[in-house]
Amino acid sequence: MPTAPTSSTATYRMWTRLSGRPGGSRLFSAAAMVRVPYFASVLPHVVRMEPGLAEVTVPNWFFVHNHLATVHAIASCNAAEMAMGMLMEATVPTTHRWIPKAMSVEYLAKATTSLRATAKVVPPDFRAITEGTELVIPVSVVDRHGVEVVHADITTWVTPRSSPRLTTDYREHL
Numbered sequence: 001m002p003t004a005p006t007s008s009t010a011t012y013r014m015w016t017r018l019s020g021r022p023g024g025s026r027l028f029s030a031a032a033m034v035r036v037p038y039f040a041s042v043l044p045h046v047v048r049m050e051p052g053l054a055e056v057t058v059p060n061w062f063f064v065h066n067h068l069a070t071v072h073a074i075a076s077c078n079a080a081e082m083a084m085g086m087l088m089e090a091t092v093p094t095t096h097r098w099i100p101k102a103m104s105v106e107y108l109a110k111a112t113t114s115l116r117a118t119a120k121v122v123p124p125d126f127r128a129i130t131e132g133t134e135l136v137i138p139v140s141v142v143d144r145h146g147v148e149v150v151h152a153d154i155t156t157w158v159t160p161r162s163s164p165r166l167t168t169d170y171r172e173h174l
Contacts, residue, residue: 008094014028028046039081042075044079054090055117056116060113080141081152095126096160103155115149117141126158129159130160132157134157134158135156135158138154
């Protein structure tokens with residue numbers, strides 16, 4: 001089972017503790033929905049989370065349908081935002097913080113199946129981020145057949161924390 005570095009967020013540390021255990025990713029996903037209740041509307045399941053990459057699945061069920069009986073566009077956006085958030089929690093060290101700033105979305109095809117949202121980015125050198133910086137996270141949302149139904153580019157705002165959080169490794173602060 002992978003271990004999270006000491007500068008990892010509590011969210012990523014929880015993922016590394018739970019994800020390798022039976023039912024661990026489901027338990028983690030349930031905890032994420034408790035922490036951010038809005039996402040519960042799409043029943044996200046975090047299936048992969050590591051620095052630079054996160055994958056979230058969303059089932060095709062009645063409460064995400066629109067009047068055409070397809071997955072509603074905003075449900076797809078919720079899946080994309082959840083994937084971006086998990087990527088950022090796994091990627092951004094505790095010396096920095098992040099917040100979503102903007103979202104550009106392309107609706108490419110009707111979504112008639114369960115979905116998989118994949119967020120990928122090459123992690124920047126966070127030591128070089130000394131003031132506010134935009135980091136764009138591309139997210140691809142595909143259906144069960146691998147067809148991209150939604151593409152989102154989510155702009156995040158990354159800043160250094162005003163005072164670094166202490167970690168268990170005192171050498172990081174020397």
